[in-house]
Amino acid sequence: MKLKEYLAQNKKVLLEKWFDRIIDSYPADSSSFLRNEKNRFNNPVGYNISHDIEFLFDSLLGGGDDDRLNECLEDIVRIRAVQDFFPSEAVAFILLLKDVLREELAERLSERQLVEELLAVNEKIDRLGLRCFDAYMKCREKIYEIKANEAKMRVYKLLERTNLIDGKSANGE
Numbered sequence: 452m453k454l455k456e457y458l459a460q461n462k463k464v465l466l467e468k469w470f471d472r473i474i475d476s477y478p479a480d481s482s483s484f485l486r487n488e489k490n491r492f493n494n495p496v497g498y499n500i501s502h503d504i505e506f507l508f509d510s511l512l513g514g515g516d517d518d519r520l521n522e523c524l525e526d527i528v529r530i531r532a533v534q535d536f537f538p539s540e541a542v543a544f545i546l547l548l549k550d551v552l553r554e555e556l557a558e559r560l561s562e563r564q565l566v567e568e569l570l571a572v573n574e575k576i577d578r579l580g581l582r583c584f585d586a587y588m589k590c591r592e593k594i595y596e597i598k599a600n601e602a603k604m605r606v607y608k609l610l611e612r613t614n615l616i617d618g619k620s621a622n623g624e
Contacts (some may be wrong), residue, residue, distance in 0.1 A: 454568035455512050457556075465551055466508055470501055472547040476540060496530055500544075503527050507545070511575050524579065525586045532590035542583035549576050 458465065474482045474497070488494035503523040510520050524545075531541035552569065559565050610616045 454556075454565055454572065457559075458508075458512055458552075458572075461555065462508065465555060466501075466505055468551045468555070469504055469508070469548050472551060473500055473504070473544045476536075476544065476547075499526055499530065504544075504548075507579065508548070511548075511572055511579075520579075521582065521586070524582050525590075528583050528586040529590050532587050533594065538584075538587055538591075542580060542587050545576060545580045545583050549573055 471486065474485045476482075477485060485494060485497040485500075488497060491498035503526050506515065506519060506523045509515060527544060528541060531544070534541075552572065553560075556565065556569060560569070607616070
């Protein structure tokens with residue numbers, strides 16, 4: 452059996468294991484909630500991760516829409532970029548799939564064709580990892596831009612309150 456066929460047949464189990472690995476990267480109290488709360492409105496983080504990794508998995512099997520692929524990566528990375536993760540931890544979720552696949556295929560890795568196919572899938576996962584890093588950096592840049600603008604606005608308001616600047620002239624009036 453070819454690797455893509457095996458992955459397609461075992462998609463549900465593989466996605467559950469991948470999801471569990473991702474959720475395990477959160478603190479224990481958060482991971483329990485993310486894993487067990489199935490309502491998308493009560494648990495939007497868990498819901499989005501679950502649905503986005505399904506699309507990512509399907510993309511590895513057969514391509515898929517590149518814009519949608521980027522959107523799914525950015526959705527997960529955006530969530531993790533604002534949480535208390537180091538950059539490497541924020542983007543590592545994509546690499547966890549490699550561990551899941553390696554464990555699931557351990558007994559079958561003696562087949563040369565399977566090894567070659569797995570290497571090709573791993574290469575795709577690595578490229579997705581690089582895209583994740585790009586998305587992470589874009590999110591962090593946006594966060595720092597927002598923080599810088601907030602700091603500028605606070606300083607401006609402080610100067611305005613102390614009458615060191617004229618609010619009307621600063622607004623172009």
